[in-house]
Amino acid sequence: MTDLTTNYLGLKLKNPVVAxxxxxxxxxVKIRELADAGVGAVVLKSLFEEQIEADLKSNLEVYQTDYPEAYDYIKEYTRDSAVSDYLDLISDAKKDLDIPVIASLNCVTAAEWTSFAKRIAKAGADALEINISLLPSDPRKSCSDYEQIYFDVVNKVTDGLAIPITLKMSSYSSSLASLVSRLFWTGKVGGFVLFNRYYRPDIDIDSLSLTSAGVLSEPAEISTPLRWVALLSGMVEADFAASTGVHDGAAAVKLILAGARTVQTVSALYRNGAGQATKIISDLETWMQNHSFTGIEQFRGRLSYSFGSDQSAFERIQFMKHYAGIV
Ligand SMILES: Cc1cc2nc3c(=O)[nH]c(=O)nc-3n(C[C@H](O)[C@H](O)[C@H](O)COP(=O)(O)O)c2cc1C
Known part of the structure; x- marks a missing residue:
């Protein structure tokens, strides 16, 4: 019998494919559809810090007031209503589903509202994924200025928090191996999601205007998480989830071979519907059977940095060998 169960952040998942x-x-309604399709866990849509700030700004404009008490009230009210909708989603999902529900916070700073993490835990979330959306584009800020934000958020969010947390990382980090290692050494972070996929700008050369490149990923994009999951899972004992470019069973297999405990898929679900999750899971199972693997741990990490015979493959960044042969 093929056993697809996996452990992620101390949770037992029936398979490693996560929405x-x-x-x-x-x-x-949509989460139920994904659960019926067989996903091992679900990561809820993020509660966005920026959205709460924007709601606060517009509420302050609507209820213009000079009274500091009224300001505080509107501030509290705005935050509370956004958060309470989210808490309802968590508790409803927990009541309705028999798979782990991972809540998600999207932070740009270590602002005070991160204390809502405790309420998220109380609502029943099994774990919390924190997406720290940073683009280190300010020339006046050093690498350590940006990195400090991660530590500030982690310290703030985990203070008194009873559920495990995982950090959804940006690939725009100047020393990712060091950053991930130091975050893990705090003892407060159980895992890392590699990677968040940012909005991608493009330029329309006819109208000479800025546009957006594809919102959905392409399968070829797994090469970035593949490299980093393989490198980091071989160095750090954390639980790694791969995100970006997981469209089929082969991608799931590759990332698990690289060391991922779970693979997250999004674009493939938008393109093909929830049924694509079922297909990824069954293709993973078929591949395991064809290779006589009865459990995930029998092959997870086989081609990670620490295990693989050709470690340099993941550190290679030049195509020299290939270029040399091209005339
Ligand atoms: C329409 C859309 C909405 C998304 N919303 C969120 C979100 O709320 N929070 C988050 O952390 N990531 C969000 N993401 C990013 C995805 O979780 C994922 O990291 C990214 O799409 C790469 O995975 P994929 O290649 O499987 O699509 C969103 C992606 C899409 C396409």
């Missing part, structure tokens, strides 16, 4: 955080995980 990643997105609009499809923002309503109970």
């Amino acid at each position: 990643g955080s997105c609009g499809l995980t923002g309503s109970l």
Whole structure:
């Protein structure tokens, strides 16, 4: 018998295929569809710090007031209403589903509202994924200025928090191996999601205007998480989840061979519907049977940095060998 169960953040998942955080995980109806399709866990759509700040700004404009007490009230009210909708989604999902529900916070700073993490835990979330959205584009800020934000958020969110946390990382980090290692050494972070996929700008050369490149990923994009999951899972004992470019069973197999405990999929669900999750899971199972593996741990990490015979493959960044042969 093929056993697809895996452990992630101390949770037992029936299989490693997770519906990643997105609009499809923002309503109970759609989450139920994903659960029925067989996903091992679901990461809810994020509660966005920026959204709460924007709601606060517009409420302050609507209820213009000079009274500091009224200001405080509006501030509390705005935050509370956004958060309470989210808490309802968590508790409804927990009541309705028999798979782990991972809540998600999207932070840009270590602002005070991160204390809502405790309420998220109380609502029943099994774990918390924190997406720290940073683009280190300010020339006046050093690498350590940006890195400090991760530590500030982790310290703030985990203070008194009873559920495990995982950090959804940006690939725009100047020394990712060092950053991930130091975050793990705090003892407060159980895992890392590699990687968040940012909005991608493009330029329309006819109208000479800025546009957006594809919102959904392409399968070839797994090469970035593949490299980093393989490198980091071989160095750090944390639980790694791979995100970006997981469209089929082969991608799931590759990332697990690289060391991922779970793979998150989003774009493939938007493109093909929840049934694509079922297909990824069954293709993973078929591949295991064809290779006589009865459990995930028998092959997980086989080609990670620490295990593989050709470790340099993941550190290679030049195509010299290939270029040399091209005339
Ligand atoms: C429409 C859409 C909405 C998303 N919303 C969120 C979100 O709320 N929080 C988050 O952390 N990531 C969000 N993401 C990013 C995905 O979780 C995922 O990291 C990214 O799409 C890469 O995975 P994929 O290649 O499987 O699509 C969103 C992605 C899409 C396409």
